[in-house]
Amino acid sequence: MEKHLFLGDEAIAQAAIDAGLSGVYAYPGTPSTEITEYIQNSPLASERGIHSNWSANEKTALETALGMCYAGKRALCCMKHVGLNVAADCFMNAAMSGVNGGLIIVTADDPSMHSSQNEQDNRFYGNFAMIPMLEPSNQQEAYDMVYDGFALSEKLGYPILLRITTRMAHSRSGVETRPLQPENQMNCPENGRQRFILLPALARKRFTALLAAQEDFVKASENSIYNRHFDAPNKKLGIITTGIAFNYLSENYPEGFEHPVLKITQYPLPRKLVTKIVEECDEILVLEEGFPFVEEQLKGYLELGVKIHGRLDGTIPREGELTPDCVALALGKEVKSFYSIPEIVEQRPPALCQGCAHRDMYDALNEVLKEYEKAKVFGDIGCYTLGALPPFHAIDSCIDMGASITMAKGASDAGIFPSVAVIGDSTFTHSGMTGLLDCVNENSPITIVISDNETTAMTGGQDSAGTGKLEAICAGIGVDPTHIRSMVPLKKNFEEMKKIIREEIEYQGLSVLIPRRECIQTLTRKKKAAKK
Amino acid sequence: MKTDIILSGVGGQGILSIAAVIGEAALKEGLFMKQAEVHGMSQRGGDVQSNLRISDKPIASDLIAKGKADLIISLEPMESLRYLLYLKEDGWLVTNSRPFINIPNYPEIEKINEELGKLPNKVTLDVETIAKEVGSLRAANIVMLGAASPFIGIDYDKIEDGIRRIFSKKGDEIVQMNLNALKAGYEVANQIQKK
Numbered sequence: 001m002e003k004h005l006f007l008g009d010e011a012i013a014q015a016a017i018d019a020g021l022s023g024v025y026a027y028p029g030t031p032s033t034e035i036t037e038y039i040q041n042s043p044l045a046s047e048r049g050i051h052s053n054w055s056a057n058e059k060t061a062l063e064t065a066l067g068m069c070y071a072g073k074r075a076l077c078c079m080k081h082v083g084l085n086v087a088a089d090c091f092m093n094a095a096m097s098g099v100n101g102g103l104i105i106v107t108a109d110d111p112s113m114h115s116s117q118n119e120q121d122n123r124f125y126g127n128f129a130m131i132p133m134l135e136p137s138n139q140q141e142a143y144d145m146v147y148d149g150f151a152l153s154e155k156l157g158y159p160i161l162l163r164i165t166t167r168m169a170h171s172r173s174g175v176e177t178r179p180l181q182p183e184n185q186m187n188c189p190e191n192g193r194q195r196f197i198l199l200p201a202l203a204r205k206r207f208t209a210l211l212a213a214q215e216d217f218v219k220a221s222e223n224s225i226y227n228r229h230f231d232a233p234n235k236k237l238g239i240i241t242t243g244i245a246f247n248y249l250s251e252n253y254p255e256g257f258e259h260p261v262l263k264i265t266q267y268p269l270p271r272k273l274v275t276k277i278v279e280e281c282d283e284i285l286v287l288e289e290g291f292p293f294v295e296e297q298l299k300g301y302l303e304l305g306v307k308i309h310g311r312l313d314g315t316i317p318r319e320g321e322l323t324p325d326c327v328a329l330a331l332g333k334e335v336k337s338f339y340s341i342p343e344i345v346e347q348r349p350p351a352l353c354q355g356c357a358h359r360d361m362y363d364a365l366n367e368v369l370k371e372y373e374k375a376k377v378f379g380d381i382g383c384y385t386l387g388a389l390p391p392f393h394a395i396d397s398c399i400d401m402g403a404s405i406t407m408a409k410g411a412s413d414a415g416i417f418p419s420v421a422v423i424g425d426s427t428f429t430h431s432g433m434t435g436l437l438d439c440v441n442e443n444s445p446i447t448i449v450i451s452d453n454e455t456t457a458m459t460g461g462q463d464s465a466g467t468g469k470l471e472a473i474c475a476g477i478g479v480d481p482t483h484i485r486s487m488v489p490l491k492k493n494f495e496e497m498k499k500i501i502r503e504e505i506e507y508q509g510l511s512v513l514i515p516r517r518e519c520i521q522t523l524t525r526k527k528k529a530a531k532k
Numbered sequence: 533m534k535t536d537i538i539l540s541g542v543g544g545q546g547i548l549s550i551a552a553v554i555g556e557a558a559l560k561e562g563l564f565m566k567q568a569e570v571h572g573m574s575q576r577g578g579d580v581q582s583n584l585r586i587s588d589k590p591i592a593s594d595l596i597a598k599g600k601a602d603l604i605i606s607l608e609p610m611e612s613l614r615y616l617l618y619l620k621e622d623g624w625l626v627t628n629s630r631p632f633i634n635i636p637n638y639p640e641i642e643k644i645n646e647e648l649g650k651l652p653n654k655v656t657l658d659v660e661t662i663a664k665e666v667g668s669l670r671a672a673n674i675v676m677l678g679a680a681s682p683f684i685g686i687d688y689d690k691i692e693d694g695i696r697r698i699f700s701k702k703g704d705e706i707v708q709m710n711l712n713a714l715k716a717g718y719e720v721a722n723q724i725q726k727k
């Protein structure tokens with residue numbers, strides 16, 4: 001067997017290919033992006049013709065993946081945690097239809113918010129949809145669970161949610177791979193219409209079936225070789241870990257565990273194993289990455305049962321990712337630093353690259369908006385969110401992808417003028433276009449800046465779905481073509497840019513400005529590749 | 533053997549290429565390895581770090597515990613100080629001495645040197661100047677690696693092999709230049725260690 005040094009993301013990707021994957025569907029998002037990129041760069045995947053182009057957003061990705069599974073093939077769908085909010089409609093209903101070919105949905109959660117707006121724990125989504133979930137504790141398990149996960153999905157007949165977190169996604173370790181399997185043959189479901197048409201009368205039957213399947217899911221967890229009980233002498237405390245929390249626990253017991261441990265990596269909770277450790281121990285400590293998901297289930301609202309420690313009683317901090325240190329403290333062990341961080345050490349936040357087109361766009365916009373005291377700028381998510389920081393201080397909000405346009409509309413409806421939206425090209429096609437239609441339908445007097453760097457820069461420069469089509473998209477949605485105005489954001493065009501911005505702010509209707517200049521990081525990469 | 537290393541620097545300086553050579557050498561030695569990287573923000577200029585752990589036994593945690601790092605390797609002096617909570621009492625700090633100033637409130641370099649001076653085990657060197665002397669500014673990371681090489685727990689010639697493998701595609705000249713860069717960094721550390 002071959003051993004490779006893989007990121008968790010790469011282990012998942014290779015496992016999917018080896019398990020006979022036919023298509024990966026995804027929209028980029030840290031820390032999930034490298035899964036799809038690995039498949040895009042894999043010679044084996046391209047030889048097999050495995051689909052790996054980016055989707056416009058997470059909802060289109062999941063729906064497309066479901067379509068592939070409908071046809072009997074194995075599909076993988078990857079997203080960052082907030083992506084599942086976007087895909088949630090399909091997600092909840094794919095649990096009703098179930099799948100035909102195997103479907104694994106990867107959610108890459110980001111506790112501590114290394115590069116996200118929140119630290120939501122998507123295990124709650126798994127529970128909400130009532131489907132089985134996997135949460136590997138290391139890169140090898142990530143590989144194995146995905147390799148076997150498609151068959152599990154097919155056997156149970158439901159999609160599987162694979163939950164990883166930043167430290168699993170972006171940490172490298174040795175992984176042994178397994179033999180390559182053939183792809184599934186095309187094979188449409190026999191009772192397809194009974195399952196995939198969720199009209200109320202049929203949907204009720206599907207819901208009954210989903211409820212009945214819960215017992216199978218629990219049994220699958222109880223029989224999973226990855227859910228394991230480790231015995232130890234001191235039963236004053238029992239420790240339940242989920243996912244990578246097991247590693248931080250092990251790190252603190254290099255000579256072996258002192259207390260019984262239940263390592264959970266597959267959900268719903270393995271009832272027998274949980275009952276065993278709760279019955280044999282006086283108190284329970286729950287170590288889990290993210291929210292107190294298992295802890296709340298065990299504790300219950302009235303806290304009538306066994307004493308549970310974890311994030312809710314402060315044994316582990318309620319916020320942020322786990323570390324070997326916070327686990328050590330929870331176990332009553334000493335954490336000792338020998339040196340302190342000198343006070344002179346300053347924060348060093350990331351900044352827009354020197355020469356970035358977003359800089360020139362903000363410089364011009366800021367200059368013009370100085371003329372209006374009450375201007376508000378609704379921002380969005382991408383590199384250009386850094387316009388929030390000095391020296392720009394250029395935006396007033398950044399909530400979720402696409403929200404710039406619609407928030408600007410709502411603020412304008414409330415009377416704010418000028419109301420400006422700043423959105424990136426990829427974010428615009430991800431979820432700005434539908435909001436633009438709302439603005440068109442009322443000819444809302446807002447100014448939308450689509451800062452087009454012809455790539456999805458923030459996540460590493462992936463192709464952007466709308467490149468070369470933005471003017472046509474806006475006109476097609478119904479924006480008056482005389483108020484769709486492009487410009488090249490460069491110092492030498494500064495006066496012209498300011499003039500256009502001023503004119504369109506003054507125009508009492510909807511305008512779209514498109515400053516367009518390629519991201520310099522993408523440009524440099526392309527030049528390098530061309531040299532080779 | 534077990535070495536816990538924190539690599540630090542500023543986004544774009546390329547700390548991961550140092551990790552790649554160490555990882556290559558470790559893997560060839562049959563060692564276990566875990567490396568937590570920072571990805572995401574593609575813009576340049578923020579602080580970045582990576583936890584690299586190598587051992588002859590399986591490794592549990594991806595992250596290094598406070599007070600347990602054997603070595604901090606930093607491409608930037610202020611960034612080297614940011615991770616001191618993690619350094620072992622007898623651990624080594626190896627850092628580039630040349631500041632990367634991209635924030636308005638960057639501290640005076642004398643103050644940084646004063647703080648570095650308080651540490652018992654450290655190597656500071658101007659990797660850019662040394663890299664230019666041996667051939668190219670692009671080899672700055674490898675000079676840094678050379679200076680850290682006595683503390684990694686992998687034989688020097690194995691690290692040389694790692695460089696040969698990683699740079700082999702780029703031709704003999706580039707390999708030799710990087711080997712020279714490694715040597716130049718190593719010499720500096722060796723002298724300081726002897727003192």
Ligand SMILES: Cc1ncc(C[n+]2csc(CCOP(=O)(O)OP(=O)(O)O)c2C)c(N)n1
Nearest residue numbers: 029083381382383424425426427456457458
């Ligand atoms: C729902 C959701 N999916 C994905 C992301 C991750 N993400 C943040 S910004 C971004 C892309 C930004 O691209 P673009 O709008 O073109 O701006 P640029 O970074 O190129 O300036 C992505 C994919 C997210 N924050 N939310």
Ligand code: SF4
Nearest residue numbers: 353356383457519520
């Ligand atoms: S990566 Fe591209 S878009 Fe992002 S800040 Fe740098 S130049 Fe600008």
